[in-house]
Amino acid sequence: MARMTMIEAIRDALDVAMGEDERVVVFGEDVGYFGGVFRCTAGLQKKYGPTRCFDTPISELGIVGAGIGMAAYGLRPVVEIQFADYMYPAYDQIVSEAARLRYRSAGEFTCPMVVRMPTGGGIFGAQTHSQSPEALFTHVTGLKTVVPSNPQDAKGLLMAAIEDPDPVIFLEPKRLYNGPFDGHHDRPVMAWKAHELGEVPEGRHVVPLGQAAVRRTGQAVTVLTYGTMVHVALVATDEQGIDAEVIDLRTLLPLDLETIAASVRKTGRCLVLHEATLTSGFGAELAALVQAECFYHLEAPVARVAGWDTPYPHVHEWRYFPGPQRVGEALRKLVEEI
Structure with missing residues:
Protein backbone atom coordinates (compact mmCIF):
# COMPACT_ATOMS: atom_id res chain seq x y z
CA MET A 1 0.00 0.00 0.00
CA PRO A 201 -2.77 -0.72 -3.33
CA GLU A 202 0.28 -0.91 -5.55
CA GLY A 203 0.09 -2.60 -8.93
CA ARG A 204 -3.20 -3.89 -10.26
CA HIS A 205 -6.22 -2.70 -8.25
CA VAL A 206 -9.79 -2.84 -9.56
CA VAL A 207 -12.99 -1.58 -7.90
CA PRO A 208 -15.98 -3.05 -9.78
CA LEU A 209 -18.35 -0.56 -11.36
CA GLY A 210 -21.85 -0.51 -9.93
CA GLN A 211 -20.99 -1.13 -6.27
CA ALA A 212 -21.66 1.61 -3.72
CA ALA A 213 -19.72 1.90 -0.45
CA VAL A 214 -21.17 2.57 3.00
CA ARG A 215 -18.84 5.21 4.47
CA ARG A 216 -20.69 5.50 7.78
CA THR A 217 -23.33 3.20 9.25
CA GLY A 218 -26.38 4.61 10.99
CA GLN A 219 -30.01 4.10 11.91
CA ALA A 220 -31.69 7.52 11.75
CA VAL A 221 -31.36 8.61 8.11
CA THR A 222 -29.66 7.58 4.86
CA VAL A 223 -27.52 10.08 2.96
CA LEU A 224 -26.97 9.30 -0.73
CA THR A 225 -24.07 11.20 -2.26
CA TYR A 226 -20.86 10.97 -4.28
CA GLY A 227 -17.56 12.72 -4.97
CA THR A 228 -16.69 15.75 -2.86
CA MET A 229 -20.03 15.74 -1.09
CA VAL A 230 -19.22 12.43 0.61
CA HIS A 231 -16.79 14.36 2.84
CA VAL A 232 -19.28 17.16 3.44
CA ALA A 233 -21.89 14.59 4.51
CA LEU A 234 -19.51 12.92 6.95
CA VAL A 235 -18.57 16.23 8.54
CA ALA A 236 -22.21 17.35 8.76
CA THR A 237 -23.36 14.15 10.44
CA ASP A 238 -20.50 14.30 12.93
CA GLU A 239 -21.09 17.97 13.77
CA GLN A 240 -24.84 17.49 14.18
CA GLY A 241 -24.47 14.25 16.11
CA ILE A 242 -26.94 12.53 13.81
CA ASP A 243 -26.87 8.75 13.48
CA ALA A 244 -26.80 8.87 9.68
CA GLU A 245 -25.77 6.19 7.23
CA VAL A 246 -23.66 7.77 4.49
CA ILE A 247 -23.54 5.93 1.17
CA ASP A 248 -20.92 6.82 -1.42
CA LEU A 249 -22.50 5.84 -4.73
CA ARG A 250 -19.13 5.79 -6.58
CA THR A 251 -20.88 4.74 -9.82
CA LEU A 252 -23.97 6.68 -10.82
CA LEU A 253 -24.66 4.29 -13.68
CA PRO A 254 -24.81 1.38 -13.20
CA LEU A 255 -26.38 2.30 -9.86
CA ASP A 256 -26.22 0.04 -6.80
CA LEU A 257 -29.92 0.19 -6.04
CA GLU A 258 -29.73 -2.86 -3.77
CA THR A 259 -27.44 -1.11 -1.26
CA ILE A 260 -29.51 2.08 -1.44
CA ALA A 261 -32.83 0.33 -0.86
CA ALA A 262 -31.49 -1.79 2.01
CA SER A 263 -30.27 1.31 3.81
CA VAL A 264 -33.44 3.38 3.32
CA ARG A 265 -35.67 0.50 4.40
CA LYS A 266 -33.62 0.35 7.59
CA THR A 267 -33.55 4.08 8.38
CA GLY A 268 -36.92 5.18 6.95
CA ARG A 269 -35.50 8.56 5.91
CA CYS A 270 -33.34 9.70 3.02
CA LEU A 271 -31.36 12.81 2.10
CA VAL A 272 -29.88 13.15 -1.40
CA LEU A 273 -26.82 15.41 -1.65
CA HIS A 274 -24.86 16.67 -4.66
CA GLU A 275 -22.96 19.75 -5.82
CA ALA A 276 -24.75 20.20 -9.15
CA THR A 277 -27.83 22.40 -9.45
CA LEU A 278 -31.01 21.09 -7.85
CA THR A 279 -33.47 21.11 -10.75
CA SER A 280 -33.12 18.02 -12.96
CA GLY A 281 -29.95 17.03 -11.12
CA PHE A 282 -29.10 13.36 -10.60
CA GLY A 283 -30.61 13.67 -7.14
CA ALA A 284 -34.06 13.86 -8.70
CA GLU A 285 -33.58 10.40 -10.17
CA LEU A 286 -32.31 9.09 -6.84
CA ALA A 287 -35.33 10.53 -5.04
CA ALA A 288 -37.71 8.93 -7.54
CA LEU A 289 -36.01 5.53 -7.23
CA VAL A 290 -36.06 5.65 -3.43
CA GLN A 291 -39.76 6.57 -3.46
CA ALA A 292 -40.55 3.71 -5.85
CA GLU A 293 -38.48 1.07 -4.05
CA CYS A 294 -38.99 2.10 -0.41
CA PHE A 295 -42.35 3.88 -0.29
CA TYR A 296 -43.85 1.81 2.52
CA HIS A 297 -40.71 2.19 4.64
CA LEU A 298 -40.41 5.98 4.39
CA GLU A 299 -41.24 8.02 7.50
CA ALA A 300 -40.77 11.38 5.72
CA PRO A 301 -40.45 12.71 2.16
CA VAL A 302 -37.08 12.29 0.48
CA ALA A 303 -35.07 15.51 0.93
CA ARG A 304 -32.51 17.04 -1.42
CA VAL A 305 -29.61 19.43 -0.84
CA ALA A 306 -27.76 20.72 -3.90
CA GLY A 307 -26.23 23.73 -5.62
CA TRP A 308 -28.24 26.79 -6.51
CA ASP A 309 -30.42 26.94 -9.62
CA THR A 310 -28.37 29.83 -10.97
CA PRO A 311 -25.50 30.34 -13.39
CA TYR A 312 -22.36 29.27 -11.57
CA PRO A 313 -21.25 32.11 -9.26
CA HIS A 314 -17.64 33.24 -9.06
CA VAL A 315 -17.32 35.50 -6.04
CA HIS A 316 -19.91 33.43 -4.13
CA GLU A 317 -18.49 30.03 -5.06
CA TRP A 318 -18.26 28.77 -1.48
CA ARG A 319 -21.84 29.81 -0.76
CA TYR A 320 -22.94 27.86 -3.80
CA PHE A 321 -21.51 24.61 -2.50
CA PRO A 322 -23.66 22.64 -0.09
CA GLY A 323 -21.61 22.86 3.11
CA PRO A 324 -21.84 21.10 6.48
CA GLN A 325 -24.13 23.78 7.91
CA ARG A 326 -26.70 23.57 5.12
CA VAL A 327 -26.52 19.78 5.05
CA GLY A 328 -26.71 19.58 8.83
CA GLU A 329 -29.82 21.75 8.95
CA ALA A 330 -31.51 19.57 6.34
CA LEU A 331 -30.59 16.41 8.24
CA ARG A 332 -31.86 17.80 11.53
CA LYS A 333 -35.17 18.80 9.93
CA LEU A 334 -35.51 15.41 8.27
CA VAL A 335 -34.90 13.29 11.36
CA GLU A 336 -37.27 15.43 13.44
CA GLU A 337 -40.08 15.19 10.87
CA ILE A 338 -42.90 12.93 11.99
Whole structure:
Protein backbone atom coordinates (compact mmCIF):
# COMPACT_ATOMS: atom_id res chain seq x y z
CA MET A 1 0.00 0.00 0.00
CA ALA A 2 1.21 3.48 -0.84
CA ARG A 3 -0.16 6.82 0.35
CA MET A 4 -1.26 8.90 -2.62
CA THR A 5 -3.26 11.94 -3.57
CA MET A 6 -6.07 11.41 -6.05
CA ILE A 7 -3.87 12.86 -8.81
CA GLU A 8 -1.16 10.32 -8.03
CA ALA A 9 -3.68 7.49 -7.84
CA ILE A 10 -5.11 8.36 -11.26
CA ARG A 11 -1.62 8.55 -12.73
CA ASP A 12 -0.77 5.21 -11.13
CA ALA A 13 -3.88 3.59 -12.62
CA LEU A 14 -2.96 4.85 -16.08
CA ASP A 15 0.63 3.69 -15.63
CA VAL A 16 -0.41 0.18 -14.58
CA ALA A 17 -2.99 -0.09 -17.36
CA MET A 18 -0.53 1.10 -20.03
CA GLY A 19 2.12 -1.29 -18.73
CA GLU A 20 -0.25 -4.26 -18.79
CA ASP A 21 -1.99 -3.58 -22.10
CA GLU A 22 -0.34 -1.95 -25.11
CA ARG A 23 -3.78 -1.14 -26.52
CA VAL A 24 -4.25 1.56 -23.84
CA VAL A 25 -3.48 5.02 -25.22
CA VAL A 26 -3.80 8.34 -23.42
CA PHE A 27 -4.34 11.67 -25.16
CA GLY A 28 -5.90 15.11 -24.86
CA GLU A 29 -4.93 18.75 -24.53
CA ASP A 30 -1.50 19.11 -22.85
CA VAL A 31 -1.53 15.56 -21.44
CA GLY A 32 1.74 14.52 -23.09
CA TYR A 33 4.84 16.64 -22.62
CA PHE A 34 3.29 18.88 -19.95
CA GLY A 35 1.50 16.08 -18.10
CA GLY A 36 -1.95 17.66 -18.04
CA VAL A 37 -3.22 20.86 -16.48
CA PHE A 38 -3.55 19.03 -13.14
CA ARG A 39 -0.47 16.82 -13.79
CA CYS A 40 -2.47 13.58 -13.79
CA THR A 41 -0.50 12.24 -16.77
CA ALA A 42 2.95 13.57 -15.82
CA GLY A 43 5.74 11.26 -16.92
CA LEU A 44 3.61 8.90 -19.02
CA GLN A 45 4.83 10.22 -22.37
CA LYS A 46 8.45 9.91 -21.28
CA LYS A 47 7.87 6.33 -20.13
CA TYR A 48 5.67 5.04 -22.95
CA GLY A 49 6.52 7.32 -25.85
CA PRO A 50 4.58 9.86 -27.92
CA THR A 51 2.47 7.21 -29.68
CA ARG A 52 0.96 6.02 -26.41
CA CYS A 53 0.57 9.36 -24.62
CA PHE A 54 0.28 12.46 -26.76
CA ASP A 55 -1.08 15.99 -27.04
CA THR A 56 -3.96 16.98 -29.29
CA PRO A 57 -5.24 20.22 -30.79
CA ILE A 58 -7.79 22.21 -28.79
CA SER A 59 -10.75 20.33 -30.21
CA GLU A 60 -12.88 18.33 -27.80
CA LEU A 61 -14.99 17.07 -30.68
CA GLY A 62 -11.85 15.83 -32.40
CA ILE A 63 -10.42 14.26 -29.23
CA VAL A 64 -13.53 12.22 -28.50
CA GLY A 65 -14.20 11.44 -32.16
CA ALA A 66 -10.67 10.07 -32.61
CA GLY A 67 -11.08 8.04 -29.43
CA ILE A 68 -14.29 6.46 -30.72
CA GLY A 69 -12.58 5.43 -33.95
CA MET A 70 -9.62 3.97 -32.07
CA ALA A 71 -11.91 2.07 -29.70
CA ALA A 72 -13.98 0.66 -32.57
CA TYR A 73 -10.83 -0.76 -34.13
CA GLY A 74 -9.41 -2.43 -31.06
CA LEU A 75 -7.56 0.14 -28.96
CA ARG A 76 -8.55 1.24 -25.44
CA PRO A 77 -8.27 5.03 -25.49
CA VAL A 78 -8.36 7.11 -22.32
CA VAL A 79 -9.06 10.65 -23.43
CA GLU A 80 -8.96 13.73 -21.23
CA ILE A 81 -11.27 16.69 -21.49
CA GLN A 82 -9.33 19.39 -19.66
CA PHE A 83 -12.39 20.56 -17.70
CA ALA A 84 -15.85 18.97 -17.69
CA ASP A 85 -17.18 22.36 -18.82
CA TYR A 86 -15.33 21.90 -22.12
CA MET A 87 -17.12 18.72 -23.10
CA TYR A 88 -20.08 20.37 -24.85
CA PRO A 89 -18.49 20.45 -28.34
CA ALA A 90 -17.91 16.71 -27.92
CA TYR A 91 -21.32 15.91 -26.49
CA ASP A 92 -22.79 14.87 -29.83
CA GLN A 93 -19.92 12.44 -30.38
CA ILE A 94 -20.37 11.00 -26.89
CA VAL A 95 -24.15 10.62 -27.17
CA SER A 96 -24.72 9.88 -30.85
CA GLU A 97 -21.63 7.76 -31.54
CA ALA A 98 -19.90 6.37 -28.44
CA ALA A 99 -23.02 5.51 -26.45
CA ARG A 100 -24.86 3.97 -29.40
CA LEU A 101 -22.10 2.17 -31.26
CA ARG A 102 -22.74 -1.27 -29.75
CA TYR A 103 -26.48 -1.04 -30.41
CA ARG A 104 -26.45 0.49 -33.86
CA SER A 105 -23.93 -2.11 -35.07
CA ALA A 106 -25.80 -5.02 -33.46
CA GLY A 107 -22.73 -5.79 -31.37
CA GLU A 108 -20.29 -5.82 -34.29
CA PHE A 109 -18.44 -2.83 -32.80
CA THR A 110 -18.00 -1.68 -29.23
CA CYS A 111 -16.49 1.47 -27.76
CA PRO A 112 -14.15 0.63 -24.85
CA MET A 113 -13.22 4.27 -24.25
CA VAL A 114 -12.83 6.30 -21.05
CA VAL A 115 -13.47 10.04 -21.06
CA ARG A 116 -11.76 11.63 -18.05
CA MET A 117 -12.95 15.06 -16.90
CA PRO A 118 -12.14 17.19 -13.83
CA THR A 119 -15.49 18.20 -12.40
CA GLY A 120 -16.99 20.56 -9.83
CA GLY A 121 -15.77 23.76 -8.23
CA GLY A 122 -13.09 24.77 -5.82
CA ILE A 123 -10.66 26.75 -7.97
CA PHE A 124 -12.73 29.93 -8.50
CA GLY A 125 -13.06 28.99 -12.15
CA ALA A 126 -16.56 30.45 -12.46
CA GLN A 127 -18.96 29.23 -15.13
CA THR A 128 -16.50 27.65 -17.55
CA HIS A 129 -14.27 25.67 -15.18
CA SER A 130 -16.53 24.57 -12.33
CA GLN A 131 -19.61 22.77 -13.61
CA SER A 132 -20.95 19.40 -12.47
CA PRO A 133 -22.63 17.94 -15.57
CA GLU A 134 -23.06 14.33 -14.44
CA ALA A 135 -26.83 14.35 -15.07
CA LEU A 136 -26.21 15.01 -18.77
CA PHE A 137 -24.46 11.64 -18.98
CA THR A 138 -26.64 9.54 -16.67
CA HIS A 139 -29.57 10.35 -18.95
CA VAL A 140 -27.87 8.63 -21.90
CA THR A 141 -28.38 4.92 -22.46
CA GLY A 142 -25.11 3.20 -23.27
CA LEU A 143 -22.85 5.28 -21.03
CA LYS A 144 -21.49 4.45 -17.60
CA THR A 145 -20.80 7.35 -15.22
CA VAL A 146 -18.27 7.20 -12.39
CA VAL A 147 -17.38 9.74 -9.65
CA PRO A 148 -14.71 8.67 -7.08
CA SER A 149 -14.41 10.26 -3.66
CA ASN A 150 -10.94 9.11 -2.57
CA PRO A 151 -7.59 8.03 -4.05
CA GLN A 152 -8.07 4.28 -3.58
CA ASP A 153 -11.38 4.31 -5.42
CA ALA A 154 -10.00 6.66 -8.07
CA LYS A 155 -7.38 4.11 -9.01
CA GLY A 156 -9.62 1.06 -8.75
CA LEU A 157 -12.57 2.56 -10.58
CA LEU A 158 -10.38 3.98 -13.35
CA MET A 159 -8.79 0.61 -13.96
CA ALA A 160 -12.24 -0.98 -14.09
CA ALA A 161 -13.38 1.73 -16.51
CA ILE A 162 -10.41 1.13 -18.81
CA GLU A 163 -11.19 -2.60 -18.92
CA ASP A 164 -14.92 -2.07 -19.52
CA PRO A 165 -16.12 -2.92 -23.05
CA ASP A 166 -18.32 0.18 -23.27
CA PRO A 167 -17.77 3.95 -22.91
CA VAL A 168 -17.25 5.27 -19.38
CA ILE A 169 -17.48 8.91 -18.27
CA PHE A 170 -14.98 9.33 -15.44
CA LEU A 171 -15.57 12.51 -13.45
CA GLU A 172 -12.76 13.60 -11.10
CA PRO A 173 -13.70 16.10 -8.33
CA LYS A 174 -11.11 18.89 -8.44
CA ARG A 175 -11.43 19.66 -4.73
CA LEU A 176 -10.20 16.14 -3.93
CA TYR A 177 -7.23 16.12 -6.31
CA ASN A 178 -4.47 17.19 -3.93
CA GLY A 179 -5.35 15.66 -0.61
CA PRO A 180 -8.07 14.88 1.90
CA PHE A 181 -10.94 17.30 2.14
CA ASP A 182 -12.13 18.35 5.60
CA GLY A 183 -15.65 19.25 4.45
CA HIS A 184 -15.33 22.99 5.06
CA HIS A 185 -12.74 24.24 2.56
CA ASP A 186 -10.45 22.98 -0.17
CA ARG A 187 -7.17 23.14 1.76
CA PRO A 188 -5.72 19.69 2.52
CA VAL A 189 -5.72 18.75 6.18
CA MET A 190 -2.66 17.17 7.75
CA ALA A 191 -4.32 14.27 9.53
CA TRP A 192 -6.03 11.68 7.35
CA LYS A 193 -9.35 10.43 8.68
CA ALA A 194 -10.28 6.78 8.50
CA HIS A 195 -12.59 7.28 5.51
CA GLU A 196 -10.00 9.23 3.51
CA LEU A 197 -6.70 7.49 4.28
CA GLY A 198 -5.43 7.59 0.73
CA GLU A 199 -3.85 4.19 1.15
CA VAL A 200 -3.76 2.85 -2.40
CA PRO A 201 -2.77 -0.72 -3.33
CA GLU A 202 0.28 -0.91 -5.55
CA GLY A 203 0.09 -2.60 -8.93
CA ARG A 204 -3.20 -3.89 -10.26
CA HIS A 205 -6.22 -2.70 -8.25
CA VAL A 206 -9.79 -2.84 -9.56
CA VAL A 207 -12.99 -1.58 -7.90
CA PRO A 208 -15.98 -3.05 -9.78
CA LEU A 209 -18.35 -0.56 -11.36
CA GLY A 210 -21.85 -0.51 -9.93
CA GLN A 211 -20.99 -1.13 -6.27
CA ALA A 212 -21.66 1.61 -3.72
CA ALA A 213 -19.72 1.90 -0.45
CA VAL A 214 -21.17 2.57 3.00
CA ARG A 215 -18.84 5.21 4.47
CA ARG A 216 -20.69 5.50 7.78
CA THR A 217 -23.33 3.20 9.25
CA GLY A 218 -26.38 4.61 10.99
CA GLN A 219 -30.01 4.10 11.91
CA ALA A 220 -31.69 7.52 11.75
CA VAL A 221 -31.36 8.61 8.11
CA THR A 222 -29.66 7.58 4.86
CA VAL A 223 -27.52 10.08 2.96
CA LEU A 224 -26.97 9.30 -0.73
CA THR A 225 -24.07 11.20 -2.26
CA TYR A 226 -20.86 10.97 -4.28
CA GLY A 227 -17.56 12.72 -4.97
CA THR A 228 -16.69 15.75 -2.86
CA MET A 229 -20.03 15.74 -1.09
CA VAL A 230 -19.22 12.43 0.61
CA HIS A 231 -16.79 14.36 2.84
CA VAL A 232 -19.28 17.16 3.44
CA ALA A 233 -21.89 14.59 4.51
CA LEU A 234 -19.51 12.92 6.95
CA VAL A 235 -18.57 16.23 8.54
CA ALA A 236 -22.21 17.35 8.76
CA THR A 237 -23.36 14.15 10.44
CA ASP A 238 -20.50 14.30 12.93
CA GLU A 239 -21.09 17.97 13.77
CA GLN A 240 -24.84 17.49 14.18
CA GLY A 241 -24.47 14.25 16.11
CA ILE A 242 -26.94 12.53 13.81
CA ASP A 243 -26.87 8.75 13.48
CA ALA A 244 -26.80 8.87 9.68
CA GLU A 245 -25.77 6.19 7.23
CA VAL A 246 -23.66 7.77 4.49
CA ILE A 247 -23.54 5.93 1.17
CA ASP A 248 -20.92 6.82 -1.42
CA LEU A 249 -22.50 5.84 -4.73
CA ARG A 250 -19.13 5.79 -6.58
CA THR A 251 -20.88 4.74 -9.82
CA LEU A 252 -23.97 6.68 -10.82
CA LEU A 253 -24.66 4.29 -13.68
CA PRO A 254 -24.81 1.38 -13.20
CA LEU A 255 -26.38 2.30 -9.86
CA ASP A 256 -26.22 0.04 -6.80
CA LEU A 257 -29.92 0.19 -6.04
CA GLU A 258 -29.73 -2.86 -3.77
CA THR A 259 -27.44 -1.11 -1.26
CA ILE A 260 -29.51 2.08 -1.44
CA ALA A 261 -32.83 0.33 -0.86
CA ALA A 262 -31.49 -1.79 2.01
CA SER A 263 -30.27 1.31 3.81
CA VAL A 264 -33.44 3.38 3.32
CA ARG A 265 -35.67 0.50 4.40
CA LYS A 266 -33.62 0.35 7.59
CA THR A 267 -33.55 4.08 8.38
CA GLY A 268 -36.92 5.18 6.95
CA ARG A 269 -35.50 8.56 5.91
CA CYS A 270 -33.34 9.70 3.02
CA LEU A 271 -31.36 12.81 2.10
CA VAL A 272 -29.88 13.15 -1.40
CA LEU A 273 -26.82 15.41 -1.65
CA HIS A 274 -24.86 16.67 -4.66
CA GLU A 275 -22.96 19.75 -5.82
CA ALA A 276 -24.75 20.20 -9.15
CA THR A 277 -27.83 22.40 -9.45
CA LEU A 278 -31.01 21.09 -7.85
CA THR A 279 -33.47 21.11 -10.75
CA SER A 280 -33.12 18.02 -12.96
CA GLY A 281 -29.95 17.03 -11.12
CA PHE A 282 -29.10 13.36 -10.60
CA GLY A 283 -30.61 13.67 -7.14
CA ALA A 284 -34.06 13.86 -8.70
CA GLU A 285 -33.58 10.40 -10.17
CA LEU A 286 -32.31 9.09 -6.84
CA ALA A 287 -35.33 10.53 -5.04
CA ALA A 288 -37.71 8.93 -7.54
CA LEU A 289 -36.01 5.53 -7.23
CA VAL A 290 -36.06 5.65 -3.43
CA GLN A 291 -39.76 6.57 -3.46
CA ALA A 292 -40.55 3.71 -5.85
CA GLU A 293 -38.48 1.07 -4.05
CA CYS A 294 -38.99 2.10 -0.41
CA PHE A 295 -42.35 3.88 -0.29
CA TYR A 296 -43.85 1.81 2.52
CA HIS A 297 -40.71 2.19 4.64
CA LEU A 298 -40.41 5.98 4.39
CA GLU A 299 -41.24 8.02 7.50
CA ALA A 300 -40.77 11.38 5.72
CA PRO A 301 -40.45 12.71 2.16
CA VAL A 302 -37.08 12.29 0.48
CA ALA A 303 -35.07 15.51 0.93
CA ARG A 304 -32.51 17.04 -1.42
CA VAL A 305 -29.61 19.43 -0.84
CA ALA A 306 -27.76 20.72 -3.90
CA GLY A 307 -26.23 23.73 -5.62
CA TRP A 308 -28.24 26.79 -6.51
CA ASP A 309 -30.42 26.94 -9.62
CA THR A 310 -28.37 29.83 -10.97
CA PRO A 311 -25.50 30.34 -13.39
CA TYR A 312 -22.36 29.27 -11.57
CA PRO A 313 -21.25 32.11 -9.26
CA HIS A 314 -17.64 33.24 -9.06
CA VAL A 315 -17.32 35.50 -6.04
CA HIS A 316 -19.91 33.43 -4.13
CA GLU A 317 -18.49 30.03 -5.06
CA TRP A 318 -18.26 28.77 -1.48
CA ARG A 319 -21.84 29.81 -0.76
CA TYR A 320 -22.94 27.86 -3.80
CA PHE A 321 -21.51 24.61 -2.50
CA PRO A 322 -23.66 22.64 -0.09
CA GLY A 323 -21.61 22.86 3.11
CA PRO A 324 -21.84 21.10 6.48
CA GLN A 325 -24.13 23.78 7.91
CA ARG A 326 -26.70 23.57 5.12
CA VAL A 327 -26.52 19.78 5.05
CA GLY A 328 -26.71 19.58 8.83
CA GLU A 329 -29.82 21.75 8.95
CA ALA A 330 -31.51 19.57 6.34
CA LEU A 331 -30.59 16.41 8.24
CA ARG A 332 -31.86 17.80 11.53
CA LYS A 333 -35.17 18.80 9.93
CA LEU A 334 -35.51 15.41 8.27
CA VAL A 335 -34.90 13.29 11.36
CA GLU A 336 -37.27 15.43 13.44
CA GLU A 337 -40.08 15.19 10.87
CA ILE A 338 -42.90 12.93 11.99
